[in-house]
Amino acid sequence: MIAFRTLDDAADLADKRVLVRVDLNVPMESGRVTDATRLKAILPTIRDITGKGGKVVLLAHFGRPKGRDETQSLAPVAKALEGELGRKVAFVGDCVGDEAKSAVSSLASGEVIVLENTRFHAGEEKNAPDFIEALASLGDVYVNDAFSTAHRAHASTEGLAHKLPAYAGRSMESEIEALTKALEAPQRPVLAVVGGSKVSTKLELLGNLVRKVDILVIGGGMANTFLAALGKKVGKSLCEHDLGDIARDILDKAKAAGCEIVLPVDAVVATEFKANAAHRVASVDDVKDDEMMLDAGPATVAIVKQKLDGAKTVVWNGPFGAFELTPFDAATVAVARYVGDLTHNGKLLSVAGGGDTVAALNHAGAADRFSYVSTAGGAFLEWLEGKALPGVEALRR
Ligand SMILES: Nc1ncnc2c1ncn2[C@@H]1O[C@H](COP(=O)(O)OP(=O)(O)OP(=O)(O)O)[C@@H](O)[C@H]1O
Ligand SMILES: O=C(O)[C@H](O)COP(=O)(O)O
Secondary structure (H helix, E strand, O other): OOOEOEHHHOOOOOOOEEEEEOOOOOOEEOOEEOOOHHHHHHHHHHHHHHHOOOEEEEEOOOOOOOOOOHHHOOHHHHHHHHHHHOOOEEEEOOOOHHHHHHHHHOOOOOOEEEEOOHHHOHHHHHOOHHHHHHHHOOOOEEEEOOHHHOOOOOOOOOHHHHOOOEEEOHHHHHHHHHHHHHHOOOOOOEEEEEOOOOHHHHOOHHHHHOOOOOEEEEOHHHHHHHHHHOOOOOOOOOOOHHHHHHHHHHHHHHHHHOOEEEOOOEEEEEOOOOOOOOEEEEEOOOOOOOOEEEEEOHHHHHHHHHHHHOOOEEEEEOOOOOOOOOOOOHHHHHHHHHHHHHHHOOOOEEEEEOHHHHHHHHHOOOHHHOOEEEOOOHHHHHHHHOOOOHHHHOOEO
8 A cells, every 4th residue: 555645635625725746847849748648647636636626736847947948938838738627727927926926826716727837946956945935835735746756856846745734646646556566576587778868867777777677778868878988989969978987887787787788789860850851870880970879770679679579577768769850760669569569469568658758659659558658757767776756755654
């Protein structure tokens, strides 16, 4: 049984201002939400609270802005949420201060409002007491429904839980239950795929992950960083050159733990980061100075498929390439469909997670063939490592 308070324990929400931390960090293109999975995930919690007569005040971040930055506003996401919820969702351009106070105080029972990006304030990521206080003054009760941000000890994900009566939302509850059920005692061999672009925040996690899994397939910008650390020329590829020491240390840890590392042997390279850019397949030993590796190549995909054939459990966070741009979606789509088919045929248990990873699986038409798809990427990886997640710990009874 989960050892934290859930919405079932929060019986009397009538007319209460309920501060709900959600994850609205959704994939967007030209101001439009391209994958609504994270929005759909929070609907049960919003409906539960409004059904009990509560006033729903949604707190969330978007992107990684340093201070106020209108390009990272939650306004378009609030509009998209309104469409998913099928009822009005108000929006206010700050998450603290007079504007937020007056918008929240004019809410009627059963109404929903989104407050602007919490990361517009430095106090959010610092978990600063005065910022926690300012947020707490807007609510009577706190609900955390963002498992996917639970690895962050920020004001809205952790600090608030110590200030107000705190509960887990429905999505938080079901994510933890589903992940525990699927992966508590996984059948081996366990193969992990880690790709994507958040190299600096995910790289160190791999040091622990290699102790938990039998094979680690590295893709995306993460792979470029490893290839560069091994002395390969990666041209203009997304790559964190200054993390070479950490990457090499992870390779040593993997060796010591008996975890096999699979890195790309070829890539689809281009000189422009745009859909249908002129491209070619190149060996990872033949990337030119002006080229970017934007996807894994066919020889890499063949190796990954062969490794998948021998696995019993797969966990996946982060796409193999810039899948939003055709044709650089090919490797991600091919592997997603392959995992989906193996799962469907009962050969594999598969769990994937992450904002863009879910979008990529949906794009491949493979999401509903996986055993479980989580909204969480970085948080999922930390949970897999066995780390205590601050946002979850703060909710414990
Ligand atoms: N080789 C590459 N070059 C440039 N971008 C890449 C490459 N490979 C993957 N990406 C980008 O990585 C992004 C996804 O990475 P990210 O680590 O954010 O995954 P995620 O599933 O969203 O996880 P999280 O939920 O933790 O954010 C996509 O936008 C994709 O275009
Ligand atoms: O997309 C995610 O994984 C979450 O929203 C967390 O975002 P962050 O990595 O910027 O904290």
